Amino acid sequence: MKSAVLVFPGSNCDIDMYKAVEDCLGEPVEYVWYTRNNLDEFDCILLPGGFSYGDYLRPGAMAGMAPVLNAVREAAEKGKLIMGVCNGFQILTEARLLPGALRRNKSLKFRCEIVNLRVENNKTPFTSQYEEGEIIRIPIAHGDGNYYCDEETLREMKANHQVVFRYNGGNPNGSIENIAGVINKAGNVLGMMPHPERAVHEWLGSADGKRMFTSILQSWREKNGVTYRA
Incomplete structure (x- = not known):
């Protein structure tokens, strides 16, 4: 499986x-x-966090119009796995690859800490190695992580099991219904504010994010009939 990590200014x-x-x-x-403008050689596309284009206009707004996003849309339509984290999540909503929007934290403060997440849907290519309802610890670092969508969109997302993660035991940003991560209807595009890539070793404070990456690899192997041999 070959992955692309997109890089924006x-x-x-x-x-x-x-x-x-x-x-x-x-x-x-x-x-x-x-x-x-072409991502055909990649199987998995990862949009990382940061402050693309200095968060001018809105976080992710300018990156959502970057040339590579046309290739990301094509990859999504082909069923390739796409994950956006923090600013990557913001970019995916601005590009309309995911529903909803990310607003300023309710506290109007930047939050940087490890939070508890509840796995709401473990039947996705990104979460298959978690248990449904499992509580995991993943760090956050954002000032605009307040997830919002209208009531109709929320009802549709809940009916389609598109809410993948919720904050548990506290909501750090005011997100509607404690939502921390969502997936598209097709199930191949995930966006989340917490940073699983910063939780892959115990010495980082948690290794709970590692299974997100191994879930992606397992899903790709199963889809492509690849048998792993150690």
Whole structure:
């Protein structure tokens, strides 16, 4: 499985994401600049956190119009696995690849801490190695993580099991119904504010994010009939 880590002007979690793939999976991974217009050679596309274009207009708004997003849309339509974390989540909503929007934290303060998440849906390519209802610890670092959508969209998302993660035991940003991560209807595009790539070793404070990457690899192998041999 070959992964692409997209890099925009202002990205600052691209190295974290790259190293997480390298450490957890040992599979090929490359940095891909925002000007690229073809992602056919990649199986998994990862949009990292940061402050793309300095968060001008709105976080993710300018990156959502970058040339590489057309290739991301094409990849999504082909069923390739796409994950956006923090600013990557914001970009995916701005590009309308995911429903809803990310607003300023209710506290109007930047929050940087490890939070508890409840796994709401473990029947996705990104969460198959978790238990439904499992509580995991993943760090956050954002000022605009307040997830919002209208009531009709929320009802539709809940009916389609598109809410993947919820904050548990406290809501750090005011997100509607404690939502921390959502998936598209097709189930191949995930966005979340917490950073799983920063939770892949116990010495980081938690290794609970590692299973997200191994779930992705397992899903890709099953879909492509790849048998792993140690």
